[in-house]
Amino acid sequence: MTVRWTIVKPFERARRPVSAREQRQVASDAGLSKQRVVVEAVRLADREGVDGLSMRRLAGALGAGAMSLYHYVASKEELLDAMIDIVFEEIELPPEGTDWQSAMRRRAVSARRVLACHPWAIGLMESRTSPGPANLRHREAVTACLRRAGFTVLMATHANWLLDSYVYGFALQEASLPFDTAYEFADMAEDVFLPQLPPDEFPYLNESAAALVAAGYDPAEEFIFGLDLVLAALEPLRASA
Amino acid sequence: MTVRWTIVKPFERARRPVSAREQRQVASDAGLSKQRVVVEAVRLADREGVDGLSMRRLAGALGAGAMSLYHYVASKEELLDAMIDIVFEEIELPPEGTDWQSAMRRRAVSARRVLACHPWAIGLMESRTSPGPANLRHREAVTACLRRAGFTVLMATHANWLLDSYVYGFALQEASLPFDTAYEFADMAEDVFLPQLPPDEFPYLNESAAALVAAGYDPAEEFIFGLDLVLAALEPLRASA
DNA sequence: TACTATGAGCGTACACTGTACCATGACCGT
DNA sequence: ACGGTCATGGTACAGTGTACGCTCATAGTA
Known part of the structure; x- marks a missing residue:
């Protein structure tokens, strides 16, 4: 167990009493800290899926014993909560200084990208009920943008519900798809989907799969299409102050 | 272990050779069967959440030994797949003989209701990649409705992605909310949310929570609002044959 | 009726999980 | 030098999914 200790900068200690635990929180590359634990947990979940994330393996990845993690996280549940909040932190806030549609489009695109990078996050949201600080900050910024x-x-x-539903639902569907690019889609559609969609039982799905492959359908463009449709539909709800 | 055996109806045996396993599948109230196992699993998940669903507990609820389940389900993963497909089976297909908007509204409302009854289903979808038969039948019916x-x-x-994203995303958000009715919302907002939303840090969220409570906001009506907005936005995409 | 093949049911075992409890030992202020 | 504080992690326990292999009722055959 190679445990390296944080050297506390003297002037920090001079200003106010700082517990050893707090010092750890600041330390970025030495010793443990809630930050380090949660960040490593996210990395592990990205790599191995959320089922591959166990306290023992996480501890192993941090070069620590399993029980040490419980000094920074009360339970695995709390760890999962913190992981979700890290994901929310990664999502871009709607930028100020542009029209609301551009701002919302930007943050929606960012949200989709982030959720695609951490597919486990979507599946975890259902079970956690209280939003973390980053989640709240995000909601505040979005609401501010809309109100202004x-x-x-x-x-x-209404706009919040609709936009978030679209983004989360899209990410959820995307996470359960076995392809990403147009090329992969064409490949899988021909080799896997079409054989499972006999035209007498699934005439319309069969037709769709075939036609989409022929047209070079690119699933990457799907998100923007629906998003812009939603944004346009929301525009008239605005009391154009 | 009270195992009751299925009495095979003679004429069924006369018609064609039927394996004992197939007979079980048909039997509704005696012995085990994949049906019975999966249905009981759904019930257990509804009651105790998906984390409370273990093979041993499921077996216990069925009055059987844990390993017996593996005669009907290859693995827990397959069990979860089958559970999701049962959920899809519960969702109403878009009725024929009405305009497409009414049909899609009906099936969307049904989907939301079903997903609200089985909140664990949403969280499970992320990890399963291949759609079950009920899922395919559902998609076929929806696509048929839209094409016609x-x-x-x-x-x-496009319409499929947008509508499904909205429905799933809404259900996902709803599953992570601790209230259902307008009364519960008002209660929780005043006692729980508002204290956590100091006006200097979250001015807009604070304002929203307060205003929504004052206006008697009912979250149950939220779904239809967004749904109708989406349906209206999709109408112009139709080549009104 | 006796014999055999089949397959449902499940007891046992193994590797793994989250985590309660407790011992260790380094650091700090006095 | 000493006592208190606290990060660390070893051990243990109940519970998980499931591989393996046994029992034994049944169906089919002779």
């Missing part, structure tokens, strides 16, 4: 664009409180709520 | 309404293959695909 002239949406009433009620309409901003 | 005059959507091209490509536009029907």
